[in-house]
Amino acid sequence: MNPSCNLFVIGPTGAGKTSVGRRLAAHYGLPFVDLDQEIERHCGVDVATVFEIEGEAGFRLRESALLDECSRRPGVLLATGAGAVLAPSNRRRLAERGYVLWLDVTIEQQLERLARDTRRPLLAGDDRRTRLEAMAVVRGPLYREIADLAVPGAHEAVTAGSERCIDLIDRHWQRQHDTLTAAP
Structure with a gap:
């Protein structure tokens, strides 16, 4: 929107959403608001533990409920989890309730950025490249579907990447200040 x-x-x-x-x-x-951190706060355990106890399906239900709640807040920056776009209702809520910025990165960039990360349950195991490629095939079109603005990744520090995003956002986002009421 x-x-x-x-x-x-x-x-x-690994795109740098947080x-x-x-x-x-x-x-x-x-x-x-970081959606994964909200889930952890509500559950009292980390995302990996939620996956372990409830599986991906249970995690996705919690994610959808909190995405609905958080996206209703007027005047918020919400960083979603990578898989939040999998549910059609989540994509609809994001597209209807906010300006959607897609941080797009290559598989190579993800592998580089996630080389030491052991916290992500969907990346557990040996062949991260294959897992990331499979996720990109499914999720890439979903990100594209709802994005108001796509920003390709670059090999740069977070500060430089953020400044590049700000420059692009300022040219495209027609920001309304908190005069809107929460979306239905």
Whole structure:
């Protein structure tokens, strides 16, 4: 949705949604919400434990419920989890309730950025490349479907990447300040 008072950040694992999202929130004076952190806060355990106990299906139900709640807040920057776009209802909510920024990265960039990361349950195991490629085939078209703006990844520091995003967002986002009421 453009114009909007909300900015939503989507993209694959390792795209920088949380790191860039925090900087964008500070720049635009918006409260920052990381959807995975909200899930952890509500459950009292980390995402990996939710996956272990409830499986991916249980995690996705929790994710959808919190995405609905968080995306209703006016004037928020929400960084979603990489798989939040899998549910059609989540894609609809994101597209209707905010300006959607897609941080797009290559498989190579993901592998480089996630080389030491052991916390992501869907990347557990040996062949990360194959898993990331399979996720990209399914999720890439879904990101594209709802994105108002796509920003390709680059080999740069988070600060430089955030500044590049701000420059592009400023040219495209018709920001409405918190004069809107929460979406139905």
